[in-house]
Amino acid sequence: MDFILSIFNYLSTYIVIAGIYAIFSLGLNIHWGYTGIFNIGISAFFALGAYTAAILTSSSPSPEMFEDFIWGGNLPQNMGFLNLGIDLWYFVGMLGAILICGIAATIIGWITLKLRDDYFAISTLGLAETVRFIFLNEKWLANGSRGMYRIPKFLGEWFPPAYYNYFYGFFILLLIFILYLIVQRAINSPWGRVLKAIREDEIATAAGGKNVFIFKLQSFVLGACIMGIGGVVYAHGIRYLDPLTFDPLMATFIIWAMLMVGGSGNNKGAIIGAFIVWAIWTWTDFLPGFLADPNLKFLMIGLLITMVIVIKPEGIIGERKIKLSSGKSKKD
Amino acid sequence: MISYKQILNYFNVIPTYIKVIFSFVISLGLSFILGVQDLYVHGLLIGTVFALGAIGITLLYSIVKFAHVAHGDFMTLAAYLAFPFAASVIKVEYVSYAENFSFTGLFPLLGLDQVGLWIFTFGIPTLLAIPVAMIILALIAVLLEIFVYRKLRNRGSSDAMLAMSSFGIAILLRGAVQTIFGTQLRSFDRISKPFLDLGLGIAIPPDLIFLGISAVILCFITHYILQYTKIGKSMRATSDNPDLAMVTGINVNKVIINTWILAACLAACAGILVSIFSAQFMPQMGWKLLIPIFAAVVLGGVGNAYGAFIGAIIVGISMEVSTEYINPAYKLAIAFTIMLLVLLVKPRGLLGGKE
Numbered sequence: 086m087d088f089i090l091s092i093f094n095y096l097s098t099y100i101v102i103a104g105i106y107a108i109f110s111l112g113l114n115i116h117w118g119y120t121g122i123f124n125i126g127i128s129a130f131f132a133l134g135a136y137t138a139a140i141l142t143s144s145s146p147s148p149e150m151f152e153d154f155i156w157g158g159n160l161p162q163n164m165g166f167l168n169l170g171i172d173l174w175y176f177v178g179m180l181g182a183i184l185i186c187g188i189a190a191t192i193i194g195w196i197t198l199k200l201r202d203d204y205f206a207i208s209t210l211g212l213a214e215t216v217r218f219i220f221l222n223e224k225w226l227a228n229g230s231r232g233m234y235r236i237p238k239f240l241g242e243w244f245p246p247a248y249y250n251y252f253y254g255f256f257i258l259l260l261i262f263i264l265y266l267i268v269q270r271a272i273n274s275p276w277g278r279v280l281k282a283i284r285e286d287e288i289a290t291a292a293g294g295k296n297v298f299i300f301k302l303q304s305f306v307l308g309a310c311i312m313g314i315g316g317v318v319y320a321h322g323i324r325y326l327d328p329l330t331f332d333p334l335m336a337t338f339i340i341w342a343m344l345m346v347g348g349s350g351n352n353k354g355a356i357i358g359a360f361i362v363w364a365i366w367t368w369t370d371f372l373p374g375f376l377a378d379p380n381l382k383f384l385m386i387g388l389l390i391t392m393v394i395v396i397k398p399e400g401i402i403g404e405r406k407i408k409l410s411s412g413k414s415k416k417d
Numbered sequence: 418m419i420s421y422k423q424i425l426n427y428f429n430v431i432p433t434y435i436k437v438i439f440s441f442v443i444s445l446g447l448s449f450i451l452g453v454q455d456l457y458v459h460g461l462l463i464g465t466v467f468a469l470g471a472i473g474i475t476l477l478y479s480i481v482k483f484a485h486v487a488h489g490d491f492m493t494l495a496a497y498l499a500f501p502f503a504a505s506v507i508k509v510e511y512v513s514y515a516e517n518f519s520f521t522g523l524f525p526l527l528g529l530d531q532v533g534l535w536i537f538t539f540g541i542p543t544l545l546a547i548p549v550a551m552i553i554l555a556l557i558a559v560l561l562e563i564f565v566y567r568k569l570r571n572r573g574s575s576d577a578m579l580a581m582s583s584f585g586i587a588i589l590l591r592g593a594v595q596t597i598f599g600t601q602l603r604s605f606d607r608i609s610k611p612f613l614d615l616g617l618g619i620a621i622p623p624d625l626i627f628l629g630i631s632a633v634i635l636c637f638i639t640h641y642i643l644q645y646t647k648i649g650k651s652m653r654a655t656s657d658n659p660d661l662a663m664v665t666g667i668n669v670n671k672v673i674i675n676t677w678i679l680a681a682c683l684a685a686c687a688g689i690l691v692s693i694f695s696a697q698f699m700p701q702m703g704w705k706l707l708i709p710i711f712a713a714v715v716l717g718g719v720g721n722a723y724g725a726f727i728g729a730i731i732v733g734i735s736m737e738v739s740t741e742y743i744n745p746a747y748k749l750a751i752a753f754t755i756m757l758l759v760l761l762v763k764p765r766g767l768l769g770g771k772e
Binding site: 117121123125193196197199200201202204206207208210211212214215218219221222333334338341345374375377378380381382383384385386387388389390391394395398 | 568578585714744746
């Protein structure tokens with residue numbers, strides 16, 4: 086019985102983390118899968134989202150324990166009128182994160198989206214490193230390298246700690262489903278078709294009278310906001326943040342591997358890819374000796390991305406081909 | 418009345434090299450007035466090594482039309498390739514495939530274990546390891562071109578897809594380095610030497626002089642190859658118009674391979690020079706160099722080798738001089754910010770690059 090319970094506990098933790106990555110993968114799919122924006126600075130929006138939520142909802146640090154860390158927020162207690170028994174602060178944090186990520190994406194996109202895709206990528210990389218340096222060096226803001234901890238749980242009083250991950254996993258799956266519906270709706274709209282047209286041929290789309298730059302900017306901001314939501318879910322789920330959380334491997338590379346494996350250009354693929362790659366990532370820990378080496382995993386992620394591009398560029402589930410009606414309309 | 422635009426037109430008539438020399442002299446003078454001449458010279462010399470990477474990336478861009486994201490990891494790899502040849506003791510610790518062990522590098526084994534050559538901190542073995550690393554890295558680059566990039570190009574993959582695959586290769590190379598050598602700091606054999614006092618309040622570490630001079634020599638060799646040899650001429654022809662080049666009998670695949678070899682050699686030199694100068698290297702080194710190098714490329718105008726050199730100098734100087742005024746931890750952010758500011762004013766870079 087204990088054995089079965091431990092398996093369930095393990096699975097719930099697996100779902101929480103893989104689910105968080107699935108949210109990032111969905112955001113990245115809007116950038117790369119649908120618009121062809123080459124964003125290798127996912128960790129920037131991850132960090133902005135997570136830190137915004139953590140700073141908004143954490144209680145203020147005690148001055149005896151911290152010298153430099155002086156954030157005096159503690160909004161949940163100071164503004165009790167929003168505390169309606171339900172944890173509204175979680176959603177306030179989420180809105181804040183969406184706002185911050187949106188603003189950052191707009192500024193960076195406005196300057197650099199006019200560049201070619203691959204040079205735009207370097208700007209996102211620069212943004213990611215800059216954001217990480219800011220959180221590392223501005224100790225008053227987020228306690229520098231010692232990190233922020235005891236970030237409040239979402240509805241933490243309602244569930245016993247032993248079973249909390251069951252609830253949170255379920256909540257994340259629900260969130261993924263909602264985000265999936267939103268993204269699917271956006272992509273299947275005329276707006277989404279313009280994005281796909283931009284991905285296929287930018288010049289032709291511009292010739293068709295569409296403002297390519299504005300559409301790319303909108304897509305970049307939407308994807309960045311979804312990544313921000315992923316950051317919020319991470320902050321409240323793991324409850325500990327420090328700048329090392331946002332190193333390029335765990336916050337950018339692995340998400341790229343997830344999207345490429347699952348299938349870029351397909352939202353279902355993006356979600357499934359996250360679950361598959363995270364399974365490979367964690368379950369190789371059980372392999373003996375050499376194979377469980379974390380550095381080897383690094384190599385494997387690189388190999389996985391390269392192999393998928395060379396051998397099976399569409400991933401496990403490729404993009405659904407749009408069926409053009411063969412001349413027959415519904416009328417006849 | 419002369420309008421603002423007319424004045425600008427007169428300004429455009431001035432040849433670029435005069436503008437460059439003029440702004441160099443002005444900024445050097447300004448650095449003396451502000452009392453940051455020491456940092457200025459540091460940045461100038463470090464900039465030359467960024468130039469080695471930036472020229473490689475910009476050449477690759479103009480020939481194979483994609484941003485080679487793995488260039489930084491090429492540099493790391495070069496340092497690690499030279500390491501087993503040059504270092505006298507190579508400790509391999511905390512790796513998963515074997516117990517801790519150590520061995521002697523090839524050149525020290527052959528009796529070359531000198532350190533502290535002339536005024537510098539390193540010795541002959543490190544110098545000899547540079548061409549070895551260049552050859553191996555060029556071989557790796559050619560293999561990657563044949564087995565990955567050429568396949569993708571022949572299939573008609575987009576430029577972004579090619580850049581994406583180089584991103585995968587960057588992670589792959591870094592993973593391989595980490596798996597084989599571990600993640601700890603490494604360094605070539607060295608002995609500490611005092612800074613050289615050049616007068617006028619400028620004191621620089623002796624290795625920096627070596628770094629600057631060899632980087633400038635390599636840049637001149639690249640300039641010579643591009644302008645006066647058949648290889649370089651066919652490269653420039655291919656970069657201008659690949660179809661026309663093919664019609665006139667240039668073997669484009671061969672040109673592409675030559676470009677990879679040139680870029681990999683420059684990257685290998687840059688990687689080893691940086692690790693000699695900073696007295697240490699680690700697997701993340703190249704990834705961190707990628708931001709200033711790409712900033713230099715975009716700054717000078719993408720696809721323009723001379724622009725890349727000037728961009729690299731500007732990035733190097735501004736990164737070093739900025740440490741006088743703000744937290745040195747934000748050096749990389751400075752390179753990034755300068756790139757953004759220049760893009761706001763001149764979207765095609767200072768010297769004007771390709772579309």
